[in-house]
Amino acid sequence: MKLADLAKELNISTESFIKFITDFDLELSECINTNFDVKDDFVKFARENVAFLRKYEKDLEVDKSVEDIAENINQPTEKVAEIIKQEKPRLFDNGIYKSSVSSFGIDNKLGGNYQFVYDYFGRKTSLKERDFIGYRDLFFYISQELEPFINNVPLSDWGLHKPAGIILYGPPGSGKIFWANKIAEITGYLFKEIKKHYLGTSFVDGNKTTFNDFLVMMMKEEKVLLFMEDFDTIMGIRTEEKSIDSCDEETKEIVMHYIGHFEEEELLMVGSANSVVDIDREVLAPGRFDVLIPIFPPNFQERCEMILFHMTENLVENSLLMRILVNNHADHLPFWKKVAEKMKTFSNTMIIDFTQSLKKRIRNLYLNDHSENIVIDDHLLDSALRDASAKLTEEYLTQVDQFIIDVTIHNYDDFPQRIEELKRELQIYKVVEAPRKSIGFTHNEESTKK
Incomplete structure (x- = not known):
């Protein structure tokens, strides 16, 4: 059973289920798999506790202040405020928190008795049996972005479009190719990597072939995800200070020419970038690569x-x-x-x-x-x-610093806790004394000695 089907049966939104799993820190592999098939234990819990889940959803939808939450759950205002400060939810100008703040979730973190929830999930899934480790927030965020692929709802009903292009951005080594494979798994698309020799002109079995030929051939196949590394270099913008390789410029022009046909041809292109700051704004325009997904170093x-x-x-x-x-x-x-x-x-x-x-x-x-x-x-x-x-070089730490800037601009509301935590971790490497450069880093061991 899909999560959307369970939500429809119980008349509870999928968003409420997702927030509930997060608030109660349930192990994702015990609730749902990457295809959004719900596990039997979770279905049993949801059906037997539907009244509680509806109360949870109703509370979630209400805009509320710290004082409102404290009164509802009979907890000290100061402790409620501390929990909310950690979660960094969205706030109205008048001090009222927007919906998506759960009184039940805060009560659970403050020691409220919700053992009846955990009674359904007593057996922890071993690490080797999990689809992936951690990153529950990132998985749900990606799933929401891929909603048109996941649920069999006529897109014309809502005026939605399947993304034609997605950019995964983050520091080197953080698992962008792993998440590209997960996106292929979630959407049911065939994962294919664009090799370097596919770009420009090459010879295969003595026959001349171009990237244009390759892309046209991929569009003829059914449900293909094309993964492109070095996306920020290939799709960069030419400036007086920075020139673009002619092969990269040609690749960009070919992609931009065909991207309007990707959705109807069931082709999804996923680019991997260390940063989005140098990518041509035209590439990021609506209907093109307008879905940006940050890939964080692990917490x-x-x-x-x-x-x-x-x-x-x-x-x-x-x-x-x-x-x-x-x-x-x-x-x-x-x-x-x-x-x-x-x-x-x-x-x-x-x-x-x-x-x-x-x-x-x-x-x-x-x-x-x-x-x-x-x-x-x-x-x-x-x-x-x-x-x-x-x-852990100065170059890598500078890339982490740029990533924090990028993700703060594009995705802060989606990952406030992760961003603030990464900022704190990076800070220990920053030079404290009067800097000789605009920004500098020391090695891990050197910073520890100070």
């Missing part, structure tokens, strides 16, 4: 889960490394919190580098004395952390 909790996932990935229960991890209690999330806290602004790639380095170091220790009594101590963790920090 603290996601870093913990990613480390554990990549440390235990493909390990059988009785493998050597698994036994060593169990001996150190490193097969559970709490073990990794200390080192994850040090990985501020780390990309997904850096986290994978850390786990690979740590695995190699543990293996080398084992090969020295063939003993499983290996202690995964701070020295071992910090050594692997230094290896992973090699990519």
Whole structure:
């Protein structure tokens, strides 16, 4: 059953279900999969607690002040204000919070008794069985942007159009190609990457072919998602200070020529960009690449889960490394919190580098004395952390800084907590003393010593 079908059956909006899952911090894999098929436990909960869910939705729709919420849930005003401050909801000029603030969600965070909710979701889905780790907010945001693809509703009823082009933007190594594949999975489109040699003119089996030929051929196929890397370079605007490669300029002109036909030909193009600041404004015009999706570096909790996932990935229960991890209690999330806290602004790639380095170091220790009594101590963790920090360069940190500017302009209301958290993490690398440059960064270890 699709979430939209369950929502229709119970006369509760899909948006309310999504906010409920977020407010009560339910594990996404226990509720829904990436195709928006609802899990059996969630269907059972929704049907048996429909009265509560309707009360939740009614409360969600009401504009309310801090005092209103505090009175409704019988909690101190100061504590309610602190929770709301963390969530950064939209506010009217008169101090009343716009709808989408849930009194029940705030009460739950302040210790209200909602055990009846969690009774339906007692079995935690293991990391290896999840579709992905964390990023629940980003998944729901992407799903809302892809609404015309997900629900079989005649678009003419609402005047909606399927996106022709999407831009995934964020610092290098944060998983843009992963999310492009997820978009293909959600929409049911076939994922195809535009290789570098497809651009310009090339020869295949002795026959001359161009990017124009390739794009026309893709438009003839059914439901294709085309993924283009370096989108900000290829679709950049020529200025006096910056020239554009002639091949890139030709590619841009070809895409702009055909993009008006993408929807009817069931072709979706997804571009990957480090930043949107240099992309030609014409490319971002309505009906073109007007859907911008920010791809963030993982937050603290996601870093913990990613480390554990990549440390235990493909390990059988009785493998050597698994036994060593169990001996150190490193097969559970709490073990990794200390080192994850040090990985501020780390990309997904850096986290994978850390786990690979740590695995190699543990293996080398084992090969020295063939003993499983290996202690995964701070020295071992910090050594692997230094290896992973090699990519934490000034250039990368500057790209994170630009990403924060981009996402604040284009998507602040959608991800206020993530943006503020990333700002705080980046701040520790900024030079505190009188700067010699307009902006500067120090290395992770240097900033720690200060």
